[in-house]
Every structure is written in structure tokens, then in C-alpha cells.
Amino acid sequence: MTDHQDITQDWLSGEGDERRTPTDLHPEIPHPARMYDYYLGGKDNFPADREAAEKVLALGPLVRISALANRAFLGRAVRHLAEQGIKQFLDIGTGIPTAGNTHEAARAIEPDTRVVYLDNDPIVLVHSRALLAGASHGSAVVARADLRDPQGILDTPEVRKLLDSGQPVGLLLLAVLHFIDEQDDPYAIVRRLVDALPPGSMLALSHATGDFATPAEAAKGSALYRNASAQLTMRSHEQVLRFFDGLELAEPGLVTAPLWRPDQPAQPTDERVAIWAGVGRKP
Template sequence: MSPPHGINPDVPHSARVYDFWLGGKDNFEADRRVAEQTMAAVPGVRESARNNRAFLGRAVRHLSRLGIRQFLDLGTGIPSQGNTHEVAQAEAPESRVVYVDNDPIVMSHARALLTSAPEGRTAYIEADVRDPRSILDHPDVLATLDFTQPIALVMVAVLMHIPDHDDPAGLVKAFTEALPPGSYLVLSHLTLDFLDEETAANYLSATGGQAMHRTPRTREQVAGYFDGFELVEPGLVAVSEWRDTPLFTDSATWMYAGVGRKL
């Protein structure tokens, strides 16, 4: 693909690396190189990425069937099959979705490809999750979502890109405090908890503890993001174990996943 204006194809980007793992075509040589290097160091990472994408669909479908009609999707990523609004509007065409990402290439694809059902509404804003007020106060967000009614906050594979010094727990709280009771948090996160000592050590050696600014966290840390929420069954589990059959059988599990209801 040719790089859009303002995009440096020589600098790998997490959204494009993820797109490669999902089988997409919106990536460059630098992204593919990092993706393949990571796959060599991290067995099962591509399968885990695809299971993570499948978790998004299962979670959105589950919440739609519970009556949720509003979704705020942070860290959208490059559009692939089973986007949030597609799943939600297949269940309830009147559903409203706001996509947020800080990558221009992601947003250019989103605006071109993510078309809402006529009964619902879909909006796209370019913003940084580390600045919650710029998102919560954005006119397109306020015009699309009603913050007096339950909203599902979607943070799938997002917080692992936020280093500790940016206070990811504080960011989650800033968003969830704006949601009314009965809202939901959909979240998945990179972890090393499920790995044997050798595999975890290989990962840390290959990435220096981070890969493309990815920070793995423990179950206790991930569970803390659900403060003020009641986890729905089956709780905080491996991403491939959250309801129904996984897309792939993980050779190694790299992600936690959970959905919680605000009390």
C-alpha cells in the first residue's frame, strides 16, 4: 500500500502490526518485520491476537442482547471483520458507536469503511486515550452518545500500550466515572501470567519488557481496572475462555479478558 500523507512507512505502528496478525493488508514492510520478529519470539501471539478480536465480537454481541445500545470504542485499530458497530447493529440497528484512535491511518480507514446502519449512528474522532476530557467533551461524542443512559466502554488491547507513568488505572477511572450505573467495561490486556518461566523470560529478553510500547500486567493489576464494576460470568479469564468456543486454540495464552457492569 502507498502511505497516506503524514504517515511514515518506515516506522512500525502497533495498529498496523496488529492488522498484519489479523490477516489485513493495511501495513508496511516495517510493520511486517516487527510482526514477524515478535511472532518468532512470542509463540502463539498471532493466534492470541485473533482470539482477542473474536472476544470483542462476543462481548459486544452479549451486551447488545442485554439491551446496550451505545458503545464508546477506544483504540479502534484498523478496520477488520467484526467491527463494534457491525456486531452491535446486526443485533440492534439503532445502536450508536463512537470510535476513537490517535493514528491518522486508522481514522482515515474508519471513516471510509465503517458505515453505520441508517437506523443507528457511528462517529469517529481522532484523539488520545491519555486525554480523557478531549474525548468525553468532544462534540461528536456528545452528539452521538447519551451519557444519562448505559454505555459500553470498549478498551480491547488498549491499556497495554499505556506505560505505568501515564497512570492507566487513573485513565480508566476518568472514563468510567463519566458513565451512568448499568454501563459496562469491555477490556482485554496483555499478560505473562499464563506462561511458563522460560517463555516469559524469552519474551522479556526479546522485547526489553515492552514491544511496540506494550506493557504486560498481572491479573491483580488488570482486575483493578474493574474497580466499581461487577464482573459478568465467567469473570476475568484468558481471552480464549470468555464465553463460547475460541477462534483458535492458544498454544500460549497472552491476554486476559473481562466484561464488568457498573454498580
């Protein structure tokens, strides 16, 4: 049986892989992860990120509301998966760590939860490794991987070593698929990942949408990401629902993020938050 704690300590100590602080942060180019950090009120961003984010925020108050709603959905979805017996998570496109990370939400339900965080942004990796450096974090690791290469994700040493392929996995794709354009076939990416998971695994997914904007507003929002390191492709409710093909969609289905099993009183903006969110189970 794999000694999960030893693997975690090897990763954090730098054994077996390159652990140098990356030099390709490109602070002059806005990055969606750092822009998202700014929306959430974080400080791990550069002037170019803040300038680009302010232009997006100028589109209206729902931008920041949507970002906060997506973050809150993460906590509720992870708790739900943990309550369904999921004890290991694959969190892809994690973004810069902030309060209520996956391992924290899951371990409030199941202390023995294992988590692999994957992201392709160097600054995300730096902050994630710092977050996980404490001994109390146990079996949670972070690795660099690109969602556009699902087989590469499945072959990542941290995924192969830390996650038990015979037990259900919680796959988290939160606010990341809208950075995959059609030419990279996001539906095939999700199918490849889900197909590799055992029965009983669950997918939690959220995705930006232009359903509540005029065509001109949606086009302007996408255009503001054009000079960033990843382009934004908003999708409709019907298009996002396709990611759950073959899965059993949990109640209340695919809804705006704050309406997925809310734990707060309803707000007037809940039905227009520009993030579709849902959870599906692999039969």
C-alpha cells in the same frame, strides 16, 4: 433531541472539522495498530510494520493465536453488552477495521445502536472513515483522540453529540491499555472514563500479559515494541483485575480471551493465550 443521522453525515462530508488525509503516517516507524493488522492477516501495513511483526511472531505461535482470540472476544463481548440492553458504544483504540467491527456485531442484536470509534493513529482514521462512508452504517462515527487524555475523550464533539449521557454506554478498551505505561497511570484513566458513565454502563477490556511466559520471554516481547510508536507494558492477572475495581464482574470473570463465554470448541492453547479479558458492569 439530537439528530444522530445529521451528525454522522456532517462528519463524513467533512463539515465542521478538518478531514484532510493525514500526512503523519510515519511508515518507517512500526505502529502497533498496523502490526496487529498484520497478525490478523490484513494488508493495511507497511514494510517496517511487517518486519517488526515478524520478529514478534518468531517468539511463538501463541502471538498470532492471541491476536485472533482478542478479535473474537470483541464480537462476543459486544453481543453480550447489546443483549444486556446497551445501545451505544464508545470504542477506544479501535485499530484498523476488519471483519466483525463493533457496529456490525452490536447491530445484529440492536439495529439502532450508536457507536463512536476513537483512535490516535492517522491510518486507522483513514480506513475507519472509508468503512463508515456508506449510508447503511447510520449512527457510527470515528474521531481522533488519545486514551492518555480521558477528559479530552469525554469532550470530543462526536462523543458529546452522538452518545446520550443519560443512558448506559458500552466502553470498549480492547488490547489498548498495554500501550499505556505506568507513568501515565492507566488505572486513573479507566476510573475517569468509568466515573463519567451512567449506572448500568459496562466495560469490556482485554490486555496483554506475560503470565504464561518466562521473564526472559516477556522481556524480549516488550523489547520488540521499543522502536515502535507505542511501547508495550504487559500486566499480570492481578494487575489487569484492578481495572475492574468498583464494577460487577460478569461470569466467568477475568480469563484468557478464548475462555470468555466461548462459542467455539475448546483448544489446547486456550488457557495459555496471552490476553486477559473480562466484562464489568457499573452498579
